[in-house]
Amino acid sequence: MQLADRGAVSRFGTPLVVAVVAVLVGIGLTVGLNGYFAYLGVSVVVAAIALLGLGVVTGSAGMISLCQLTFGAIGAWVVSALNVAHAPGGFLFWLLLGGLAAGVVGVLIGLPALRLRGINLAVVTLGLAAAADVTLVEIQFPGTTEGVSVDRPSLVADDNAYFLLCVIVLIVCALLVHFLRRGPWGSSWAAVAFSERGTAAAGASVRTAKLSAFAVSATLGGISGGLLTAQVGFAFPTSFAPLQSLALYVLAIMSGAHLIDMAVFGAVLWVAVPELLKRWGVPQDWGYVIFGLLGIQALAGRGNLGTAIRELWRRRSRASAGVQITALDEEPPRLPPGEPVLVVRGLSVTFGQVKALSGVDLAVPKGGVLGVIGPNGAGKSTLVDAISGFLPQAQGTVELADRPLTGDPTQRARSGLRRTFQQDRVPSGLTIEAYVRFVARRRPPAAEVAAALEFFGCPPAATPLDRVDVGARRLVEVVGHLMAKPQVLLLDEPAAGLPHEEHVAFGERLRQVPARFGVSVLIIEHDLDLVRSVCDTLTVLDFGEVLASGPQAEVLADPAVLKAYLGETEML
């Protein structure tokens, strides 16, 4: 209980304390800065909010967005239009509406982006930025030509007071981003940046992850545009030109804007570099050249400024954590296998002319472990893909606990069928704890997570995943899915990546999974020692067809199976 309380305090307390300190610093700066510096300070805040947004979409969710200031222009447009129309509510309310309008446009742009990844999204957003720029120059913002300026609220009319208001808005935005990133959305952003398949297999919607990242980022862009409008009094197209959006993107990359402090640091650079160049009599465009060069360096994986600075004052050990797993002393308890819980009938998959699976039947008994073996190319991984919904063209039926299992992988994961992958699908941006919570789709008690991690010999929950080696990551993946308490878990070669001595120890634990976690298991495995020690029943695939199926001993003695495996050293 005490532990849980302390967790809650550090979860909510620390950010709030930082926020209060930030407000105090803001007040201090307001007193200390003269008018011009306060004005520059507002520019820093405006850029910081835009960069926070880019940190979400580009830094966390891994999508290239080149139109952040177009969203700013939408916010500015809404604020200007409401001002011209003398709409009720006042500036702060308009600011919020501007942000929301930009968020809505962000979702609309993001909708086609659902199927688009990487570079296509960059093309779309650059296209939007270019089109919006030409159009804004043509039609101008409301009130600009008539000279109707957006006035600051009377309470914050002078630059210093307005700066404080902006700082408070920034802090609210930063808190919002912080808590969103800690929550399920944030984990799904990190997951989708690493692997869409992994995200869907965790029962999270890839669509929601992408759209929410885009919407949050656009909303922040809109708010920064609204603040800029009241800073200057008028919105001008030049403030939102595509070149500036490009520069902001590059700045977000080079400063590492997915970290909130680095977004603020990037914003300081954004304002300070041109300002210093101006004072030294150097053309300000050199600022973009510097950003461009540092951006190329960061993009080329030569490290960005943000992480470099963090490393300086937080010298963490970079040693990687691995699996510590030893054999058990006693024979693990077994459940007597019950009725089939997962039933597959007539499953067929064709890729063009190739029949990867034809008419496969199999059943996973409740409380049991079914092993699927077969030579390379027998269709084992295709089988897992088809059952878990990644191959919509698959024919045949899959039933989970007597109910037909249909829909996309997200839906299937939510109905109680989980899977892991042969390749690493664990996003490195999270801690083990955050990842397990994300995959479990709930907040399991810390003790439960710790016990499960220890059971599989994984590093402790607070370890960042980028310090966990591949073998351990794959077991963390298994633990996460077990915490989700599915009815059936499909494991695609979970022991690959572990040293061979640890296969058996791992197998002993796997053997206990049905009794300990209440989860039935289908496992694909090459290591026949592991298969022998873990599986009650076996299904053998060969050229996409079931060669044999039944109790382990019978199947392994089957002459047809022996023949199919002849020459495979594992059997000799």
Next chain:
Amino acid sequence: MVQGALAGLAAGGLYAVLAVCLTLMSRLVRVVNFAQAATGMFGSYVGVALSVHGGLPEWLAVVLGVLLGGVLSVLIGWVVSTWLAEAGTGTRSAVTVAVLLLLISLSFILFGNKPQPFQALLAGPAFTVGGVVISQVTVVTVALAVVIAFAARLILTKTPVGISLRALSERPTTAELLGIPAKRLSAAVWGATGLISTVIIVIVAPSQSNDATSLSMLVVPAAAAALLGGFRRLDLAVAGGLVLGMLQGALAQVDQLSVVRNFVPFLAIVGLLVWSQRKEVWDAAR
């Protein structure tokens, strides 16, 4: 409308040539080069500066500018293929976003942000069809687009160099192990597309809004055109460029639709992507 469409053909040819360059880059060196048009812009600006301020004869200035465009492109390619040899298309292309920013800013520093006094290399009408005048620029850009696309296709399918290039793009490491000079070939691709982009921009710039940003942003309609061929098919890239130019030209005839015209490349991009990616559900192969 028809008149407008034919007038838009010059821009269409420009888009088509750039789209062919983008397609070749995407296929052969796994980069969507956002700095494709900017490289051409920079080379052609240097050409203008050499002739106007440097006093060089115009033909020499143009040749030097074009060569610079090629060298610049090779340089970018060198950075990408050295530092990001194993990276995916996304990361490799993101670097060119930074290069785009860099080139525009550099041109502001060197040449100011006013449009440059380009000398028209080609001027005047070529011929008249049914009362509509077709300019020399139109003829040359459209012809260039078609010729380059054909030549590229021939080189890629019929010559040993082309076959090496295709091997290189499909399986870079394997190709290198087979003894294909990966670096030299990809430098050649970067150089060739840099030269072509600069040539086409030198030809068209006098009749375009030719400030650094506008010229560099030509990559947007070019990308829209290249998307029609899915960044893979050269013929469709050419067709896409021509259709896009004609569409914009036709829309320019109607004053009320001028805002729509600005958004045509963007809408084309979104439409084509949504359509072409409708079956692409998952990111990685498995």
